[in-house]
Amino acid sequence: MALDILTVNDRPGEYPASYYAATVDLLPPMDPAEGALSADVVVIGGGFTGLSAALHMARAGLDVVLLEASRVGFGASGRNGGQVSVGQRIEQDTLEKLVGVERARALWDIGCEAVDLTRALADEFAGGAEWVPGVIHADHKPGFVKHTHAYVRKMKEEYGHNSMSALDREELRALCASDAYHGGLIDTASGHIHPLKLALGLARGALAAGARLFETSRVLSVTEGPRVTVKTNRATIKADNVLWATNGYLGKAEPRTAARVMPINNFIVATEPLGALADDLLPGNHAVADSKFVINYFRLSADKRMLFGGGESYGYKFPDDIAAKAGKPMVEIFPQLRDVKIDYAWGGTLGITMSRLPHVARLSSKVYDISGYSGQGVALGTMAGKIMAEALAGQAGRFDLMASVPTPRFPGGAALRAPLLAAAMLWYSIRDKL
Structure with missing residues (x-):
């Protein structure tokens, strides 16, 4: 019997036992959708994309129904590392080769506006959601540093992005007390945030704007006709338009997307509060993401815990010992944390694409x-919701730009994507270690 991506690791209608869920004022449970309903738009999925779309559509005067299979912010939006980075998931020189300089620059502008929008909405609806500026890219191989520093020069000279600075080994060591890295860059236009606080703030904003949000309302079918019919186990909704915004939790519900967006699992631990040691490890309180293909990413919480993400798995089931899965790379990066107690350990499922760029499609x-943010969904997902609202209002230029970026099918489609990617990731993880 096939595993259910929504229930194999979680209880329906409950948030995971994460640090984030333990440090936020949760919204009261919302009723499931019931009976015969009608709307201008049905949004499927209550993460950053769906909540932002519902908020911006409702502000534009549309009648919006949002259907969340569990709780708003339940998925990757409420579990991730909290990094909010400018630009797209891949570097601009790579993006220029893929789509041309003009489109790459337009996508860069969207990626920068995404951070501004995320911060503005966090300020408006979530008291800032613990925003702290600064994200460091840390190179784990000395041979990578030359390219990273050349990229900083390119971004300054060609894009006028002056918030990005190169770091040599000692400069990086002064900001991240680990011997694992040889240099990198810091971007102070990027930052980190409490993601579940942001997601719940977006939900409050959407409700205030007039959107109807329903939880524990899993979509069973979407049938097209003169109007689209969306069915849950307790409701039938007729709508003029439907947005799938389920990202890694889509499963195979929409085959046209499932072939291009693959779920992968990622894991995070939160240590006990570290006190003065936290300031020794990350003196500037910046977030860090390294250059490994199986990426390590980490930052401090507001109460000075280390939040460390590392390790990936394919297939739906989380490992039995998540603390060991993410705790092992944490100690490799910071031996100073070898004897520190881990208070929280959780996993989540995100969506990735072959290109590492979002899958935006009519x-x-x-x-x-709109899905497949490949680890950069906090800002891009929030921005994508706004862009979707623009498209339905007749201003589809930015939607069409994002939709023009190729997101190839995984070899073998949804059926073979997991074993093939697992084999590829094993090779990359071995390469990371060599």
Whole structure:
């Protein structure tokens, strides 16, 4: 019997036992959708994309129904590392080769505006959501540093992005007390945030704008016709348009997207509060993401815990010992934390694409999908919701730009994507260690 991505690791209608869920004022549970309903738009998924879309659509005067299979912010939006980075998931020189300089620059502008929008919405609805500026890219191989420093020069000279600075080994060591890295860069236009606080703030904003949000309302079918019919186990909703915004939790519900967006699992630990040691490890309180293909990413919480993400798995089931899965690379990076107690350990599922760029698509004249942020969904997902609202208002230029970026099918489609990617990731993880 096939595993259910929504229930194999979690209890329906409950947030995971994460540090984030333990340090936020949760919203009261919202009723499931019931009976016969009608709306201008049905949004499927209550993460950053869906909540931002519902907020911006409702502000534009549309009648919006949002259907969340569990709780708003339940998925990757409420579990991630909290990094909010400018630009797209891949570097601009790579993006220029993929789509051309003009489109790459337009996508860069979207990625920068995404951070500004995320911060503004966090300020408006979530008291800032613990925003702290600064994200460091840390190179784990000395041979990578030359390219990173050349990229900083390119971004300054060609894009006028002056918040990015190169770091040599000693400069990086002064900001991140680990011997694992040889240099890198810091971007002070990027930052980190409490992601579940942001997601719940977006939900409050959407409700205040007039959107109807329903939890524990899993979509069973979407049928196109003169109007689209969306069915849950307790409701039938007729709508003019539908947005799939389920990201890694789509499963195989929409085959046209499942072939291009693959779920992978990622894991995070939160240590006990570290006190003065926290300031020794990350003196500037910046977030860090390293250059490994199986990436390590980490930052401090507001109460000075180390929040460390590392390790990936494919297939739906989380490992039995998540603390060991993410704790092992944490100690490799920071031996100083070898004897520190881990208070929280959790996993989550995100969506990735072959290109590492979002899958933005008109699946038909009435059905849309936005997903596959590949680890950069805090800002880009929030921005994508706004862009979807623009498209439905007749201003589809930015939606069409994002939709023009190729997101190839995984070899073998949804059926073979997991074993093939697992084999590829094993090779990359071995390469990271050599």
